[in-house]
Amino acid sequence: MKQKSFAGMRCSIAGALNLIGDRWALLLIRDLSLGLRRYDDLRESIGIPNATLTERLKLLVARNIVERRQYQDRPLRFEYRLTPRGRDLWKVSTALREWGDRWNATGFDAPAVEVVDRLTGRKLVLALVDPKTGSAIPRDRIQYRPGPGADETVRKLLGELNLGVGK
Amino acid sequence: MKQKSFAGMRCSIAGALNLIGDRWALLLIRDLSLGLRRYDDLRESIGIPNATLTERLKLLVARNIVERRQYQDRPLRFEYRLTPRGRDLWKVSTALREWGDRWNATGFDAPAVEVVDRLTGRKLVLALVDPKTGSAIPRDRIQYRPGPGADETVRKLLGELNLGVGK
DNA sequence: CGAGTTACTTCAATGATAGAAGTAACTCGA
DNA sequence: TCGAGTTACTTCTATCATTGAAGTAACTCG
Numbered sequence: 291m292k293q294k295s296f297a298g299m300r301c302s303i304a305g306a307l308n309l310i311g312d313r314w315a316l317l318l319i320r321d322l323s324l325g326l327r328r329y330d331d332l333r334e335s336i337g338i339p340n341a342t343l344t345e346r347l348k349l350l351v352a353r354n355i356v357e358r359r360q361y362q363d364r365p366l367r368f369e370y371r372l373t374p375r376g377r378d379l380w381k382v383s384t385a386l387r388e389w390g391d392r393w394n395a396t397g398f399d400a401p402a403v404e405v406v407d408r409l410t411g412r413k414l415v416l417a418l419v420d421p422k423t424g425s426a427i428p429r430d431r432i433q434y435r436p437g438p439g440a441d442e443t444v445r446k447l448l449g450e451l452n453l454g455v456g457k
Numbered sequence: 458m459k460q461k462s463f464a465g466m467r468c469s470i471a472g473a474l475n476l477i478g479d480r481w482a483l484l485l486i487r488d489l490s491l492g493l494r495r496y497d498d499l500r501e502s503i504g505i506p507n508a509t510l511t512e513r514l515k516l517l518v519a520r521n522i523v524e525r526r527q528y529q530d531r532p533l534r535f536e537y538r539l540t541p542r543g544r545d546l547w548k549v550s551t552a553l554r555e556w557g558d559r560w561n562a563t564g565f566d567a568p569a570v571e572v573v574d575r576l577t578g579r580k581l582v583l584a585l586v587d588p589k590t591g592s593a594i595p596r597d598r599i600q601y602r603p604g605p606g607a608d609e610t611v612r613k614l615l616g617e618l619n620l621g622v623g624k
Numbered sequence: 625c626g627a628g629t630t631a632c633t634t635c636a637a638t639g640a641t642a643g644a645a646g647t648a649a650c651t652c653g654a
Numbered sequence: 655t656c657g658a659g660t661t662a663c664t665t666c667t668a669t670c671a672t673t674g675a676a677g678t679a680a681c682t683c684g
Contacts, residue, residue: 300563301557301569302553302557302558302562302563302570303487303554304484304563305562305563305564306554306560306562307480307484307553309560317470317471324615324618325614326614328630328631329631330629330630330632333631339673340632340633340675341632341674342672342673344633345672365629366680366681367630367681381556382549382556383470384552385551386473386474386549389473389546389549390468390471393473393542395469395473395476396472397472400605401604402606402611403602403603403611404602406599406600406602407587408600413588414585414587414599415586415588416584416586417585417588417593418582418583419582419583419584419586420579421582421584424584424592426591426592427581431575431576433572433574433575435570435573437567439566439567439568439569440569444569447491447493448491451491495662496661497660497661497662506644507643507662507663507664508642508664509641509642510663511663531650532651532660533650534661534662535661
């Protein structure tokens with residue numbers, strides 16, 4: 291796959307998407323985080339062509355999202371695992387799964403995977419949390435503001451966004 | 458863009474990725490949620506070629522993620538906005554931004570956008586929350602379990618995942 | 625010895641994308 | 655009324671990526 295740098299490369303979303311690659315890569319990350327390790331298992335689970343799989347794995351390894359490690363000598367064999375950086379993408383896949391479930395992206399009503407609290411058994415959802423207190427912040431208290439790396443364009447957009455809060 | 462159904466279409470992640478489309482689409486969603494509405498603004502902000510932009514917008518409209526609405530008569534002009542379904546993708550872009558910031562995906566140290574609590578000014582992060590209590594659940598209490606729509610493969614993978622929790 | 629497993633590589637055909645140029649329907653100022 | 659500008663596209667071609675099928679290398683196992 292050709293790698294391009296997007297316009298607006300100060301944007302972390304564009305940066306993240308650039309590093310990850312594409313849908314195949316995200317599906318790989320999903321399967322790796324579910325415990326699949328081997329080339330053929332990944333290929334069958336995802337239904338990705340060989341050439342594409344090889345290429346994506348190479349890219350992800352180059353970007354330190356996946357590591358390729360030897361697991362036996364004779365015959366020489368390798369497996370793939372997420373690095374800490376790759377494991378840290380779990381919120382992205384969780385957000386995608388949540389959205390997919392909520393808006394019925396598969397055409398099936400019943401979700402295949404649920405995320406629950408081991409103690410109470412209750413389903414969990416992603417929310418914005420103050421890490422100091424550990425509690426979720428309601429939507430009307432959430433504010434987007436320019437960070438130290440913001441340029442004029444972002445500053446202006448965010449300014450207008452905050453003016454339009456009432457709407 | 459050709460639309461394919463992935464193997465494992467019971468998977469909400471694959472489903473969500475299918476509906477969204479690709480990186481361009483996610484960047485469009487980012488810009489639309491920041492308040493951009495007009496074709497030319499989107500094109501310039503993202504640096505997407507005309508043909509691709511037109512095609513992606515059409516796809517997103519067809520999928521009820523974006524709506525195209527007329528905003529004047531003479532000359533006839535249209536703008537693009539997120540539908541509720543599209544707006545609900547905010548957790549996906551937030552997760553991508555968080556990851557991009559944490560792992561320095563742009564090459565710049567300083568994030569361009571921060572999400573804060575309007576009351577305290579403190580930065581917020583995504584976390585898994587029990588919606589009943591509104592508080593974040595620590596990682597060791599989080600459990601993935603097969604939902605009602607799980608097939609044998611998922612069931613097996615999740616079983617092994619939970620066995621390997623100690624590692 | 626022959627079949628099977630794992631992890632790929634190679635190839636030809638098809639499909640998508642970029643970048644540049646062009647178009648339609650207006651408005652606005654001189 | 656003329657010409658430049660704005661907005662939202664469409665069209666084109668060369669290049670690039672992807673698919674799906676087939677092949678390969680280095681083993682193991684019966």
